[in-house]
Amino acid sequence: MQKSKNLPLAIGLNILLPGLGYIYYGKWIVGLAGGALVIAIAASNPARNALMVWLMMNAIMLIDMLVLHSRMKKKFAVANLINCPSCAESIMKEAKKCRFCGESLKEAA
Numbered sequence: 001m002q003k004s005k006n007l008p009l010a011i012g013l014n015i016l017l018p019g020l021g022y023i024y025y026g027k028w029i030v031g032l033a034g035g036a037l038v039i040a041i042a043a044s045n046p047a048r049n050a051l052m053v054w055l056m057m058n059a060i061m062l063i064d065m066l067v068l069h070s071r072m073k074k075k076f077a078v079a080n081l082i083n084c085p086s087c088a089e090s091i092m093k094e095a096k097k098c099r100f101c102g103e104s105l106k107e108a109a
Contacts, residue, residue: 004073005025005072007066007069010024010025011062015058017035018037018038018057019031019033019038019061020035021061021065022034022065022068025068025072037057038053038054041053042054080092080093084100084103084105085103085105087101087103089101
């Protein structure tokens, strides 16, 4: 069973070090590229650019993290949820009984 990722943790990791949240989500290339970009721009003129680059990259990554989390949530639902044959509510694939209507899923299968 695929595990759902924690969005606040991913955002916190990105604030700590831009790109780390992407690595947590398994997007290694994007994470490493984002972190390297922030370091390269900040290193070019640390006194003037560091804070502005860090803030702008975190704002961009926050928006992208929200979109990425939404996509991953949909994939999680497709991989781990089914609809009850009686009431059509979404339930876990491993369920033996529907938590909404009480229908036994083994009998329905």
